[in-house]
Amino acid sequence: MLLYYFRLAMLSIKKTPLLSFLMIATIAVGIAATMVTYTVNYMMSQDPVPGKSERLFTVHLSSWDPNMGYRIKDGKEDIPIFMTYQDATNLYADKKAHKQTIISFHKAMVRGAEQPSGQATMTYLRPTTHEFFSMLDVPFLYGSPWTEYDDSQGSMVVVLSKKKNEQLFQGQNSLGQEVIIGGSIYRVIGVLDDWLPLPRFYTENSDAYSEPRGLFFPFQSSINNDWFSGTDGSVYCWGGVDLIDLDAVKASECVWLFYWVELESAELRNEYLAYINSYAQEQRELGRFQREQMNRVMNVAEFIEYNEVVKKDGRIAVWLAAAFLIACLLNSMSLMMTKFHGKGAEVGLRRAVGASKVDIARQFFCETLIIGLSGGVIGLALAQLGLHITAQVYSYLHSELMDMNLSLMLLTIGLSVLSSALFGLYPIYRACQIQPSSQLKSL
Amino acid sequence: MLKMSNIAKIYLTDTVKTQALQPFNLDIKAGEFVAVVGPSGSGKTTFLNITGLLEDYSEGSYFLNDQDVTDLSDRQKSRLRNEQIGFIFQSFNLIPELNLFDNVEMPLRYRKFSAKERKNRVVDALTKVGLVNRQAHYPQQLSGGQQQRVAIARALAGSPSFLLADEPTGNLDSSMADGIMSLLKDINTAGTSILMVTHDLQQAAKADRIVEIRDGVLTENESINQVVA
Ligand SMILES: Nc1ncnc2c1ncn2[C@@H]1O[C@H](COP(=O)(O)OP(=O)(O)O)[C@@H](O)[C@H]1O
Ligand SMILES: [Mg+2]
Numbered sequence: 001m002l003l004y005y006f007r008l009a010m011l012s013i014k015k016t017p018l019l020s021f022l023m024i025a026t027i028a029v030g031i032a033a034t035m036v037t038y039t040v041n042y043m044m045s046q047d048p049v050p051g052k053s054e055r056l057f058t059v060h061l062s063s064w065d066p067n068m069g070y071r072i073k074d075g076k077e078d079i080p081i082f083m084t085y086q087d088a089t090n091l092y093a094d095k096k097a098h099k100q101t102i103i104s105f106h107k108a109m110v111r112g113a114e115q116p117s118g119q120a121t122m123t124y125l126r127p128t129t130h131e132f133f134s135m136l137d138v139p140f141l142y143g144s145p146w147t148e149y150d151d152s153q154g155s156m157v158v159v160l161s162k163k164k165n166e167q168l169f170q171g172q173n174s175l176g177q178e179v180i181i182g183g184s185i186y187r188v189i190g191v192l193d194d195w196l197p198l199p200r201f202y203t204e205n206s207d208a209y210s211e212p213r214g215l216f217f218p219f220q221s222s223i224n225n226d227w228f229s230g231t232d233g234s235v236y237c238w239g240g241v242d243l244i245d246l247d248a249v250k251a252s253e254c255v256w257l258f259y260w261v262e263l264e265s266a267e268l269r270n271e272y273l274a275y276i277n278s279y280a281q282e283q284r285e286l287g288r289f290q291r292e293q294m295n296r297v298m299n300v301a302e303f304i305e306y307n308e309v310v311k312k313d314g315r316i317a318v319w320l321a322a323a324f325l326i327a328c329l330l331n332s333m334s335l336m337m338t339k340f341h342g343k344g345a346e347v348g349l350r351r352a353v354g355a356s357k358v359d360i361a362r363q364f365f366c367e368t369l370i371i372g373l374s375g376g377v378i379g380l381a382l383a384q385l386g387l388h389i390t391a392q393v394y395s396y397l398h399s400e401l402m403d404m405n406l407s408l409m410l411l412t413i414g415l416s417v418l419s420s421a422l423f424g425l426y427p428i429y430r431a432c433q434i435q436p437s438s439q440l441k442s443l
Numbered sequence: 444m445l446k447m448s449n450i451a452k453i454y455l456t457d458t459v460k461t462q463a464l465q466p467f468n469l470d471i472k473a474g475e476f477v478a479v480v481g482p483s484g485s486g487k488t489t490f491l492n493i494t495g496l497l498e499d500y501s502e503g504s505y506f507l508n509d510q511d512v513t514d515l516s517d518r519q520k521s522r523l524r525n526e527q528i529g530f531i532f533q534s535f536n537l538i539p540e541l542n543l544f545d546n547v548e549m550p551l552r553y554r555k556f557s558a559k560e561r562k563n564r565v566v567d568a569l570t571k572v573g574l575v576n577r578q579a580h581y582p583q584q585l586s587g588g589q590q591q592r593v594a595i596a597r598a599l600a601g602s603p604s605f606l607l608a609d610e611p612t613g614n615l616d617s618s619m620a621d622g623i624m625s626l627l628k629d630i631n632t633a634g635t636s637i638l639m640v641t642h643d644l645q646q647a648a649k650a651d652r653i654v655e656i657r658d659g660v661l662t663e664n665e666s667i668n669q670v671v672a
Binding site: 001011012014015350352353354355 | 488492495497498517518521522524525526530536538540541549550552553554597601
């Protein structure tokens with residue numbers, strides 16, 4: 001019987017091609033608009049380190065100027081999301097967490113040792129510590145992270161992203177090759193596989209949806225090289241410092257380093273915070289940390305929320321798109337009313353020869369499902385097109401954001417079928433209520 | 444087979460109240476061929492629709508094959524229509540996008556028949572009306588008389604106990620009309636009761652019985668002469 005209804009539905013769609021096309025197109029456009037915005041928003045709100053994000057914490061300290069607060073956020077005093085050099089290195093040396101890492105930034109001219117110096121390009125760099133890779137589950141294609149020893153010595157070793165390795169070494173296994181970074185020779189000890197944590201949560205929110213930086217090397221080596229620049233990251237200072245002099249910055253209250261720890265379990269959070277507070281207390285006794293203490297640790301989700309990495313207007317856009325979808329569905333609903341109304345004679349006839357109201361409802365429900373399914377398939381295609389265009393327009397955002405995974409594709413089709421069925425209920429109800437006698441008399 | 448007592452029909456539309464049928468009694472036995480005559484607007488179609496369970500009546504009682512149909516659900520009435528009643532309309536009411544086979548098969552689709560059973564019945568019915576070799580054709584490829592034959596085949600396919608025909612020859616020229624009439628007569632001879640509304644007194648004269656409706660009043664007539672008089 002179901003097959004019969006589907007055959008009738010196909011015949012009916014063929015019989016009124018324009019009306020059917022309008023219905024399908026209306027649904028498809030609404031579905032596409034909704035799914036484009038939803039996909040971007042959904043991909044932006046993914047867990048960037050699944051299975052681990054509850055155990056990764058960033059540490060924020062109340063080390064700011066006793067005479068003036070750092071800033072006001074949501075009507076309350078707030079503390080920096082960065083750390084001073086002294087605090088980062090003190091905490092790092094303590095190694096109180098299961099793992100900890102300092103994340104810094106720098107930029108310099110970079111080229112392969114074999115390349116002529118004219119081919120060097122200005123490149124954003126990521127000085128950090130060796131734990132960074134295991135803490136963030138970063139996959140390696142060749143080699144491995146540097147060691148604790150390299151961190152302590154500031155060895156001149158570098159890990160390249162897959163893309164950077166393609167740029168510098170045509171994607172070859174480049175272990176042992178040399179890269180000239182800002183005039184210093186670094187030896188390649190690792191090449192990453194594809195790695196795109198979305199959002200890129202571990203630094204500032206402005207970087208959240210761009211590609212990770214392509215060169216990683218020991219933080220200590222950037223210190224040894226006297227590398228410091230405030231132009232590709234944030235540095236906030238109080239108490240008058242000469243930013244040209246790295247030694248002065250190291251001793252200052254300038255905040256610029258991100259500090260992340262991995263705990264063995266999320267439950268150890270309070271214990272770790274107690275340690276941070278006691279560290280702050282020690283510093284207070286030494287004359288620092290004179291403001292009211294608001295030290296805190298934030299896990300990945302909390303920091304993403306706090307940092308407003310997922311923009312609120314993104315969510316509003318999804319609601320607007322959903323409202324647009326409803327408008328489309330209402331439109332399609334009125335087309336459906338027209339269509340089913342035009343089938344009054346057929347309904348009357350079928351009722352006369354023995355179809356019950358339920359039979360009629362089933363027949364039209366099948367037709368609605370086919371319309372919804374077609375709308376979903378075309379909507380999916382339109383959404384892909386829309387995402388493609390969005391990816392071009394917002395080329396600074398990572399294109400991974402504009403990619404539907406399988407479950408989103410299924411969601412697209414499911415949403416279309418379900419919403420069409422829902423908005424088809426009333427037209428179907430009306431069609432069932434047609435008095436057979438009234439239709440037959442007029443014929 | 445069909446027993447109506449004090450059946451009446453009133454249409455209520457916003458402000459107007461139309462007494463379409465005055466209370467009447469009617470008894471039709473299995474195998475009878477009854478003609479319903481009367482001027483247009485007198486209530487013939489209304490009567491036929493009530494008989495065919497397409498319309499409710501305002502009062503009275505109606506027994507179909509000894510079953511009281513007054514309080515049946517939509518599903519039960521649909522089922523009775525499907526199994527007991529065959530409809531034939533003035534304008535044929537074939538579905539243009541379905542071929543003859545599918546049109547005739549339509550009532551059988553609402554019954555638990557196997558595909559094979561359906562096919563046998565459709566072929567049988569189309570054979571009876573002489574169109575079995577055109578089952579793949581579409582209605583618009585046929586003449587009016589042939590279309591009405593298809594409609595008759597559709598009414599017969601479910602082997603109902605009676606046929607309801609509302610001016611089945613109203614849209615046909617007289618030679619085609621005669622063909623349809625003799626087909627109905629054959630069907631009746633083979634055992635199916637027929638209730639037929641008609642304008643044409645010559646055709647009415649071929650029926651066993653004549654019922655006349657005038658301004659909603661239903662009267663039995665012994666012969667066609669009384670109607671004419
Ligand atoms: N659905 C309806 N609503 C209101 N009045 C109706 C309706 N159907 C028929 N009537 C009225 O009932 C009377 C009988 O109509 P009908 O049975 O169609 O007559 P006939 O078939 O004899 O021409 C007419 O006056 C008609 O206007
Ligand atoms: Mg009539």
